[in-house]
Amino acid sequence: xxxxxxxxxxxxxxxxxxxxxxxxxxxxxxxQKVQKLVERESRRLCGLFEELNFxxxxxxxxxxxxxxxxxIKAVELLERKLEKRVNVEGELLKRIEYRFNYYKELExxxxxxxxxxxxxWYQRYTNLLIGDYLTRNNKVYxxxxxxxxxxxxxxLKRKNTSPTASRSPVNAGLQFLRSQGLEHHLDYxxxxxxNQISKSLDVHHDLTLLVNxxxxxxxxxxxxxxxxxxxxxxxxxxxxxxxxxxxAAIGCFQDHLIKFINTNFEELQLASGLLVFIKSFKGQxxxxxxVKNDAHNLKSKRGFCQYFFGVPSPRDPDAxxxxxxxxxxxxxxTNGDFVRYTRVLSDERWNIxxxxxxxxxxxxxxxxxxxxxxxxxSLGISTLxxxxxxxDRYSPAKGNDEIDKFFSIELNHSKCPVCSPEFAPIANDLxxxxxxxSNLFDNPVMLPNGNIYDSKKxxxxxxKLASKKLYxxxxxxxxxxxxxxxxxxxxxxxxxxT
Amino acid sequence: xxxxxxxxxxxxxxxxxxxxxxxxxxRKCLEDTHEFKINVKKLKxxxxxxxxxEGQNNKTSAKLVKKRQVAIEKLNKMHKxxxxxxKKNIKLATQQHSKFQKNALNKLYDFELDQVYTNxxxxxxxxxxxQAIGLHxxxxxxxxxxxxxxxxxxxxxxNVYGVDPxxxxxxxxxxxxxxxxxxxxxxxxxxxxxxxxxxxxxLHLLRAMFLLRSGDKLxxxxxxxxxxxxxxxxxxxxxxxxxxxxxxxxxxxxxxKSGHNLDEQRKKCMDLFTQEYCARNGLPFNSSxxxxxxxxxxxxxxxxxxxxxQAARHIDWSTENELPFNVKLPDFLxxxxxxxxxxxxxxxxxxxNPPYALPCHHIISKFSLDxxxxxxxxxxxxxxxxxxxxxxKTTKVNFVIL
Ligand SMILES: [Zn+2]
Ligand SMILES: [Zn+2]
Numbered sequence: 001x002x003x004x005x006x007x008x009x010x011x012x013x014x015x016x017x018x019x020x021x022x023x024x025x026x027x028x029x030x031x032q033k034v035q036k037l038v039e040r041e042s043r044r045l046c047g048l049f050e051e052l053n054f055x056x057x058x059x060x061x062x063x064x065x066x067x068x069x070x071x072i073k074a075v076e077l078l079e080r081k082l083e084k085r086v087n088v089e090g091e092l093l094k095r096i097e098y099r100f101n102y103y104k105e106l107e108x109x110x111x112x113x114x115x116x117x118x119x120x121w122y123q124r125y126t127n128l129l130i131g132d133y134l135t136r137n138n139k140v141y142x143x144x145x146x147x148x149x150x151x152x153x154x155x156l157k158r159k160n161t162s163p164t165a166s167r168s169p170v171n172a173g174l175q176f177l178r179s180q181g182l183e184h185h186l187d188y189x190x191x192x193x194x195n196q197i198s199k200s201l202d203v204h205h206d207l208t209l210l211v212n213x214x215x216x217x218x219x220x221x222x223x224x225x226x227x228x229x230x231x232x233x234x235x236x237x238x239x240x241x242x243x244x245x246x247x248a249a250i251g252c253f254q255d256h257l258i259k260f261i262n263t264n265f266e267e268l269q270l271a272s273g274l275l276v277f278i279k280s281f282k283g284q285x286x287x288x289x290x291v292k293n294d295a296h297n298l299k300s301k302r303g304f305c306q307y308f309f310g311v312p313s314p315r316d317p318d319a320x321x322x323x324x325x326x327x328x329x330x331x332x333x334t335n336g337d338f339v340r341y342t343r344v345l346s347d348e349r350w351n352i353x354x355x356x357x358x359x360x361x362x363x364x365x366x367x368x369x370x371x372x373x374x375x376x377x378s379l380g381i382s383t384l385x386x387x388x389x390x391x392d393r394y395s396p397a398k399g400n401d402e403i404d405k406f407f408s409i410e411l412n413h414s415k416c417p418v419c420s421p422e423f424a425p426i427a428n429d430l431x432x433x434x435x436x437x438s439n440l441f442d443n444p445v446m447l448p449n450g451n452i453y454d455s456k457k458x459x460x461x462x463x464k465l466a467s468k469k470l471y472x473x474x475x476x477x478x479x480x481x482x483x484x485x486x487x488x489x490x491x492x493x494x495x496x497x498t
Numbered sequence: 499x500x501x502x503x504x505x506x507x508x509x510x511x512x513x514x515x516x517x518x519x520x521x522x523x524x525r526k527c528l529e530d531t532h533e534f535k536i537n538v539k540k541l542k543x544x545x546x547x548x549x550x551x552e553g554q555n556n557k558t559s560a561k562l563v564k565k566r567q568v569a570i571e572k573l574n575k576m577h578k579x580x581x582x583x584x585k586k587n588i589k590l591a592t593q594q595h596s597k598f599q600k601n602a603l604n605k606l607y608d609f610e611l612d613q614v615y616t617n618x619x620x621x622x623x624x625x626x627x628x629q630a631i632g633l634h635x636x637x638x639x640x641x642x643x644x645x646x647x648x649x650x651x652x653x654x655x656x657n658v659y660g661v662d663p664x665x666x667x668x669x670x671x672x673x674x675x676x677x678x679x680x681x682x683x684x685x686x687x688x689x690x691x692x693x694x695x696x697x698x699x700x701l702h703l704l705r706a707m708f709l710l711r712s713g714d715k716l717x718x719x720x721x722x723x724x725x726x727x728x729x730x731x732x733x734x735x736x737x738x739x740x741x742x743x744x745x746x747x748x749x750x751x752x753x754x755k756s757g758h759n760l761d762e763q764r765k766k767c768m769d770l771f772t773q774e775y776c777a778r779n780g781l782p783f784n785s786s787x788x789x790x791x792x793x794x795x796x797x798x799x800x801x802x803x804x805x806x807x808q809a810a811r812h813i814d815w816s817t818e819n820e821l822p823f824n825v826k827l828p829d830f831l832x833x834x835x836x837x838x839x840x841x842x843x844x845x846x847x848x849x850x851n852p853p854y855a856l857p858c859h860h861i862i863s864k865f866s867l868d869x870x871x872x873x874x875x876x877x878x879x880x881x882x883x884x885x886x887x888x889x890x891k892t893t894k895v896n897f898v899i900l
Contacts (some may be wrong), residue, residue, distance in 0.1 A: 013503060034591070068541070095791065126787065372620070417790050446859075446895060496860050
């Protein structure tokens with residue numbers, strides 16, 4: 001049996017397969033880049049050599065030397081580029097080494113039954129999960145700060161007078177990992193990129209980063225028949241329609257969307273319909289008062305209606321369809337279009353796009369879709385959650401701070417992580433642990449009020465209370481920390497819980 | 499040794515030593531390119547020299563042209579060799595990573611983390627998780643942050659990690675005193691600790707060790723003499739006496755040792771201080787996040803095992819109110835709440851089904867009591883001893899862990 005009933009090293013390795021898988025993927029990627037680089041530069045060199053061989057036969061030797069200089073330059077350039085790639089490789093190999101050593105350390109600790117060492121190993125493990133969570137969910141990033149909010153940078157810089165703050169703030173997760181010396185243990189670059197692209201989508205509604213990423217990973221996406229490229233280009237088109245840049249919208253449609261005509265015909269029909277729909281309503285409606293040209297107004301149903309129809313928003317479209325069997329067909333179909341078009345124009349699409357991107361991105365690297373920290377927390381809470389958790393049946397504070405604090409430290413249930421203010425609100429919906437054995441304490445005695453304690457600890461508690469002068473107690477008296485009343489040791493009833 | 503770890507270690511080594519010990523195939527590519535460059539440069543030097551000589555002699559002999567052609571031919575050969583070498587090494591590098599995949603990674607791959615995430619949190623849970631992270635960082639990592647000043651520390655944590663200042667403020671003093679301890683500065687901690695505490699004693703020993711390290715045996719002796727007897731008599735903790743003896747022995751005979759003992763003693767002081775600090779301020783010693791993650795790690799294998807079993811049988815347990823398996827946790831994760839399994843029903847007692855004490859001091863659950871007493875209509879025999887009991891003579895009880 002292991003020291004903390006913790007899993008074996010083998011299981012740990014399986015649990016963290018990702019931390020070896022990802023660097024190997026990056027290594028493969030690096031070699032591919034070298035291959036492309038060398039292929040390109042080799043071709044160039046071959047050309048240069050042909051030229052050299054041609055001029056060497058001639059009688060002007062300076063041509064020959066010029067060619068040699070060109071060759072040297074080309075080889076030097078290749079050497080520099082290769083060096084960069086070799087450094088990348090070295091960095092990735094170092095990651096693998098750090099991680100391997102981390103598990104080797106676990107093996108040593110287990111072998112030596114070093115309990116404190118194990119606890120501190122698991123502390124680092126916890127910090128890694130926190131670093132992962134913070135990196136994935138980072139709320140600010142360089143680009144955001146440098147683009148929109150110079151004020152924020154200035155403020156942050158003034159506040160952080162430390163050496164690290166001279167650079168613009170990095171991803172909070174990376175900052176945390178660095179402060180713990182754990183940055184080699186997480187492939188933070190992968191997560192930082194995911195965070196940047198997803199934030200640019202749902203915060204800035206900007207497709208630039210995503211489009212670049214799709215271009216770089218076209219082959220992978222095609223091999224999976226992913227819909228990401230289609231959805232991205234559709235979004236680009238929709239945004240252009242929203243700001244009424246019709247020529248650009250049509251250009252986008254022709255350049256990027258038309259190739260999906262066989263796979264996504266219905267959506268394309270809807271997309272082209274959107275243009276006709278908006279244009280025709282615009283043509284019908286002469287320039288009117290109010291804020292008609294505000295594209296943001298389209299986000300709300302009301303704004304949309306006013307914009308396109310010049311009328312207040314209709315009743316709930318579903319109810320409308322059901323109750324209006326007899327109404328004219330044209331009206332019903334206009335309503336149906338309306339529902340479909342609002343869905344297309346809704347900001348919710350950005351969120352859907354973000355999730356689709358993350359799904360493709362994470363699965364490309366074999367990273368879990370959910371934040372690992374959340375997975376561990378969900379399992380951990382259930383494993384800890386007893387039937388006594390989250391019950392507010394213990395007496396509330398009595399108003400004496402010192403006594404309250406004293407009892408809250410002495411009563412173990414106040415330290416339960418599931419009952420803590422942080423986790424109690426999210427522990428409610430999770431299942432309880434399953435127990436097959438009682439877990440009580442030695443020397444159980446019952447007080448007249450029905451509370452059962454470890455008699456030795458209850459007496460110890462009484463002596464602490466007396467020595468801290470929190471209670472005036474006679475010999476043989478104890479205090480029940482729940483009801484805070486004084487009882488006599490002679491009233492203890494020894495219990496026999498089986 | 500763990501089999502997987504061994505395999506992984508061997509395969510990692512192979513990654514590093516692709517072309518030769520400590521040289522990967524890519525590094526070999528780089529080295530070959532470098533060598534190729536040097537050779538081209540050498541050849542250029544040779545030809546340049548030749549051209550200069552030609553210039554001096556002011557004639558172009560067929561012999562020299564021939565020489566030049568031979569040299570360039572040699573260079574062409576080197577180019578071809580370099581090119582084949584590069585291709586070969588890139589191919590080998592690619593194979594290396596496929597081999598690592600096959601020999602190491604495929605053996606590690608067994609399941610996906612996502613598979614066990616059956617009970618998913620709602621998006622609104624994130625703010626609570628982030629609160630827990632804030633508490634965790636405040637408790638363990640304030641020391642590691644670049645800020646020194648207390649106000650700046652709190653601000654830093656708020657700006658970078660979004661930690662509630664009310665939470666981090668609780669740990670500022672802890673961080674400051676810890677930093678002082680790390681710098682061999684004991685005053686702050688000495689002033690903080692309560693008189694006669696274990697912490698005070700250990701700090702005295704640490705101070706004596708500092709003196710001993712500085713080589714001043716007399717000062718060490720005087721320091722111990724001045725503080726320890728007074729401490730022992732004040733607190734009557736005579737059992738601590740044996741801890742002083744080795745130090746005194748060092749004063750008398752052994753030369754000052756390496757810093758090993760000293761570091762250990764410092765760590766002891768820091769641990770004790772953290773414990774006392776948390777207790778005095780009503781703060782949890784372990785962060786709730788750490789404890790929950792720890793039980794998550796321990797239970798993970800059970801979830802995986804169960805998940806695999808259930809997947810084969812197409813059963814889902816996400817709607818269950820209780821986990822379908824038992825996980826044995828270490829003591830420090832199970833001492834929060836008592837668990838009482840009713841010996842008759844073999845079920846854990848709850849608020850609906852609380853434990854009741856019989857007059858014989860045996861304990862059963864309410865449901866068992868109702869059943870045995872036929873809802874209180876008759877007396878019954880205790881299932882564990884020969885005594886009979888009436889429901890009116892039973893007491894509802896409540897276990898409390900101190
Ligand atoms: Zn609890
Ligand atoms: Zn009995």
